[in-house]
Amino acid sequence: MADPSSYRPKPGQIPDSPGVYKFRDEHRRVIYVGKAKSLRQRLANYFQDLSGLHPRTRTMVTTAASVEWTVVSTEVEALQLEYSWIKEFDPRFNVKYRDDKSYPYLAVTLNEEFPRVQVMRGAKKKGVRYFGPYGHAWAIRETVDLMLRVFPVRTCSAGVFKNAARSGRPCLLGYIGKCSAPCVGRVTPEEHRELADDFCDFMAGRTGTYIRRLEKDMMAAAEEMEYERAARLRDDVEALKRAMEKSAVVLADATDADLIAVAEDELEAAVQIFHVRGGRVRGQRGWVTDKVENVDTSGLVEHALQQLYGEETGDSVPKEVLVPALPEDPEAVSQWLAGRRGSHVSLRIPQRGDKKDLMATVQRNAQQALGLHKTKRASDLTTRSRALEEIAEALGLDTAPLRIECFDISHLQGDDVVASMVVFEDGLARKGEYRRFQIKGFEGQDDVRSMHEVISRRFRRYLQEKERTGEWEEGPAPTGPVPAGLVPAGPSAAESAGPAESAGPAESAGPAESAGPGESSEPAEPAEPAEPREDDGRPKRFAYPPQLLVVDGGQPQVAAAKRALDELGIDDIAVCGLAKRLEEVWLPDDDDPVVLPRSSEGLYLLQRVRDEAHRFAITYQRAKRAKRIRSSPLDAVTGLGETRKQALIKHFGSVKKLRQATIDEICEVPGIGRRTAESVAVALAAAAPATPAVNTATGEIIEEDDGGSTT
Numbered sequence: 001m002a003d004p005s006s007y008r009p010k011p012g013q014i015p016d017s018p019g020v021y022k023f024r025d026e027h028r029r030v031i032y033v034g035k036a037k038s039l040r041q042r043l044a045n046y047f048q049d050l051s052g053l054h055p056r057t058r059t060m061v062t063t064a065a066s067v068e069w070t071v072v073s074t075e076v077e078a079l080q081l082e083y084s085w086i087k088e089f090d091p092r093f094n095v096k097y098r099d100d101k102s103y104p105y106l107a108v109t110l111n112e113e114f115p116r117v118q119v120m121r122g123a124k125k126k127g128v129r130y131f132g133p134y135g136h137a138w139a140i141r142e143t144v145d146l147m148l149r150v151f152p153v154r155t156c157s158a159g160v161f162k163n164a165a166r167s168g169r170p171c172l173l174g175y176i177g178k179c180s181a182p183c184v185g186r187v188t189p190e191e192h193r194e195l196a197d198d199f200c201d202f203m204a205g206r207t208g209t210y211i212r213r214l215e216k217d218m219m220a221a222a223e224e225m226e227y228e229r230a231a232r233l234r235d236d237v238e239a240l241k242r243a244m245e246k247s248a249v250v251l252a253d254a255t256d257a258d259l260i261a262v263a264e265d266e267l268e269a270a271v272q273i274f275h276v277r278g279g280r281v282r283g284q285r286g287w288v289t290d291k292v293e294n295v296d297t298s299g300l301v302e303h304a305l306q307q308l309y310g311e312e313t314g315d316s317v318p319k320e321v322l323v324p325a326l327p328e329d330p331e332a333v334s335q336w337l338a339g340r341r342g343s344h345v346s347l348r349i350p351q352r353g354d355k356k357d358l359m360a361t362v363q364r365n366a367q368q369a370l371g372l373h374k375t376k377r378a379s380d381l382t383t384r385s386r387a388l389e390e391i392a393e394a395l396g397l398d399t400a401p402l403r404i405e406c407f408d409i410s411h412l413q414g415d416d417v418v419a420s421m422v423v424f425e426d427g428l429a430r431k432g433e434y435r436r437f438q439i440k441g442f443e444g445q446d447d448v449r450s451m452h453e454v455i456s457r458r459f460r461r462y463l464q465e466k467e468r469t470g471e472w473e474e475g476p477a478p479t480g481p482v483p484a485g486l487v488p489a490g491p492s493a494a495e496s497a498g499p500a501e502s503a504g505p506a507e508s509a510g511p512a513e514s515a516g517p518g519e520s521s522e523p524a525e526p527a528e529p530a531e532p533r534e535d536d537g538r539p540k541r542f543a544y545p546p547q548l549l550v551v552d553g554g555q556p557q558v559a560a561a562k563r564a565l566d567e568l569g570i571d572d573i574a575v576c577g578l579a580k581r582l583e584e585v586w587l588p589d590d591d592d593p594v595v596l597p598r599s600s601e602g603l604y605l606l607q608r609v610r611d612e613a614h615r616f617a618i619t620y621q622r623a624k625r626a627k628r629i630r631s632s633p634l635d636a637v638t639g640l641g642e643t644r645k646q647a648l649i650k651h652f653g654s655v656k657k658l659r660q661a662t663i664d665e666i667c668e669v670p671g672i673g674r675r676t677a678e679s680v681a682v683a684l685a686a687a688a689p690a691t692p693a694v695n696t697a698t699g700e701i702i703e704e705d706d707g708g709s710t711t
Contacts, residue, residue: 002026004061008047014040019071020081022089023064030089032060032293035078037329039069054294055582056598060093075332076339083306093293095269095303105283106131106140108153108200113189114161114182115196117144117153124311131203131282148178149239150210151199154192155179202240204277204315211240255279257320258308259350259359262300263366265611266583267291267604270370271304274362277318286366288373290599302327309340317341322350322359374608383601384427390602391548394594395587397574401548402426406609407458407561408552409439409450410617416624417445419454420617423546424609433544436620448556455549455564462545463568545573552610554579554586554593562588578610637676637683644671648680659684 019039023032036042046053046061053061072078086094107120111127119140124130144155154161156171156179164170164183174181182192202210218233259274269291275283287307295303301323309317317340327333330347337345350356388400404424411417423433441453549565551557558577565573576594577586583603584593596603634645634655651669652658658666658680666677 002062002065004047004050004064007064007066009043009067014043014069015071016040017071018073018075018078019069020078020085021067021069022085022091023060023093024066024068025063026065028066030085030091031064032091032093033082033085033089035075035082037075037078039071043067043069055595056093056291056294059598060293063093075329076335079306079329079332079336083310086306087310095289095291095293095295095300104140106144106203108196110193110196110200114154114192117148117155117196117199129200130316131200145178146239146242147199147202148173150214150236151195151202152178152180153196153199154182156183203282211237214240255320256318257322257355258318259322259355259362260301260304260308261324261359261362261366262297262304263363263370264291264297264300265370265607266580267598267607268370268373269300270366270373271300272362272366272369273304273308274358274365275318276358284365286369288369297325298327301325302333305333305337309337313340314342317345319344320346320348322348322355324349324359324363384605387427387601387605390596390600391606394585394596394600394602395548395574395576397547399547401546401574403544403546404548404550404609405458405546406550406552406613407451407454408610408613408617409447409454410614410621411445412621412625416621417450418617418621418624419450420613420620421454421458422609422613422616424605424612427605429612434616436616438624447553448560451551451553451557452560452564455551455561456568459545459565459568459570463570545570547574549573549575550606550609550613551575551577552580552613553577554584558586558588576606578606580610583607634680634683637679640676640680644669644676647671655684 016038018035018037020033020035021039021043022030025031034042046057046067050058050062070081072081085091104119104121105124107118108129108131109116109118109127110129111125120128120130148155152173155173156164160171161183164174164181168184170179170181170184170186173179174184174186180187180192180195182189187195198210214233214237218230218237221227221230221233255276256278257276259276261272263270263272267290268288270286270288272286273284274281275285287304289300293299305321305323305327317337319341321337326347326349334345334347337347350359385400388402391397392400402425406422406424408420409417410420417439419437419439421435421437423430425433435458437454437457439450439453442449549561551561554577558575561577562575565571565575575588578584579586579593582593584595585603585606586593596606634640634648647669648658648666649655652661663674663677663681666672666680667674672680
């Protein structure tokens with residue numbers, strides 16, 4: 001590890017002008033390339049106190065052994081030189097998007113005497129016109145098959161073309177009218193190139209001209225009673241329309257634009273691009289990258305623009321580029337794009353209308369791409385095994401933690417405080433083992449105290465299961481108060497004083513849905529009976545202990561979890577916390593965190609466990625909040641379902657008018673008997689406010705709305 005002060009340039013050496021800089025390691029390999037409006041100000045940021053640097057930046061400057069720079073005249077030149085150097089040196093600490101050469105393109109080889117239409121992959125070649133990229137090669141072939149009726153361009157390989165020319169007989173496509181057969185001289189090279197140019201114009205979005213021309217020719221043929229020719233032209237028009245329907249109009253006014261969206265987390269980012277030409281989505285592509293440098297969304301967008309247009313010229317760069325966030329220097333990037341295109345390029349964030357709606361679609365695709373990437377990565381057995389081994393090594397565990405439980409607290413400004421417990425076994429989520437909790441011990445916002453309560457309740461249940469099955473062995477006395485219903489003395493366990501704590505509805509798993517259990521606002525399953533089931537031998541809830549307990553948070557939350565385990569006398573479960581700000585792993589009684597390498601599969605697994613716990617907790621919290629907001633005094637009436645509640649509100653117009661109604665008037669509502677009407681009247685009377693609420697600003701009385709809440 002190098003000391004950055006050992007290669008720091010002397011004061012006054014770094015110029016205060018735009019430029020590009022390179023960090024090299026001890027072997028003279030370029031490990032990072034960056035650009036700056038002011039080299040002096042930017043490089044000064046790298047040579048400050050190491051504790052103030054982002055962990056990724058700190059790793060880079062301690063790996064480097066020297067720094068050098070090149071001065072340029074403008075920010076546009078700096079952008080171009082940075083891209084060139086990243087392509088040349090492939091620095092390990094720069095964000096690099098995975099190449100998308102596997103995406104197929106529809107290509108027209110205009111550099112040949114007889115242009116050919118074909119599917120092409122790989123690096124782009126000069127003189128070849130590309131359309132796409134497409135998601136699948138079969139989509140290209142379907143489009144080409146429809147287009148060849150109108151534009152019978154050559155599609156055969158060079159070998160087939162030469163054999164046909166030598167034999168004087170065209171291939172099958174030439175016989176069925178889907179090739180103009182230039183190989184046997186049916187058309188001249190000039191006529192065939194004109195067909196290829198028309199094909200390219202149609203694919204570029206200039207569709208109206210050809211369809212109107214064909215329709216005009218069709219009507220003329222019909223008037224001249226050339227019905228066979230008119231029918232063929234009719235079929236050609238239908239074929240072109242079907243080809244156009246494969247890409248629906250998404251933007252009006254035949255807009256040419258590229259839309260770029262970014263989905264990211266602390267370690268990875270996914271980029272999705274929609275290519276819109278003539279108002280239609282003509283292609284889509286995407287990348288996933290590791291965030292090896294400290295970069296925000298603006299930086300990711302700038303890198304994506306470099307990747308997209310660094311090798312493009314002319315119409316391949318659209319008139320308009322829509323992004324989720326502008327680069328650090330949008331004017332310089334716009335000028336660079338304009339230089340690649342040869343005319344003005346608009347770079348902006350869509351604010352309203354169809355473009356904003358389409359950008360939301362692209363964003364959803366980016367989120368799905370990132371989730372799919374994580375799922376594929378997590379499903380690999382070798383990767384999961386390596387992740388568990390890395391966690392065990394970093395935390396000093398004797399064996400790999402095959403069962404990991406993670407806890408998170410969620411609330412909205414101290415209201416509806418809940419917690420989640422998610423379980424990963426062998427690196428995979430076990431959604432059937434997920435649990436959710438309501439915080440019962442106190443009111444208000446205190447994440448540390450909430451974490452202590454949840455851990456205590458979860459492992460108190462675990463000890464109770466051990467006691468019931470006779471697995472509890474007498475050992476060291478707990479350091480804290482003995483849990484209710486638990487006397488660690490085997491034979492006398494049945495004589496324990498006090499009832500065992502019940503899990504309550506909030507601690508049981510919610511309904512299993514496709515998005516994960518417990519996400520529904522419906523009531524959760526009731527707690528299981530106290531006695532173990534002998535019929536199927538399945539383990540009780542909370543019966544399995546984890547090898548590793550993870551909490552979402554830093555030192556305070558870790559200390560609270562460890563204290564809860566100590567009070568219960570549990571000392572064989574490892575505890576750690578994952579702080580989201582810097583992705584640091586905290587251990588009990590350690591003043592410094594454990595920093596796992598950014599590329600560590602172990603860190604990736606811990607992050608995924610933590611994010612899943614956060615998702616599960618916030619989903620439950622939102623469901624509770626929504627249910628509380630929708631609550632009504634009628635909820636207290638036993639046996640009154642949702643249908644009859646709505647009937648009452650619809651009949652009287654509001655809860656206030658219902659409260660003023662007599663029992664006989666309530667009985668007039670269809671489906672409401674006298675006993676139910678009496679229960680409704682009693683419930684509304686009990687829920688009535690003692691005094692009316694008053695708006696202190698206006699002095700007016702605040703009336704109740706239709707749902708029974710005040711407004």
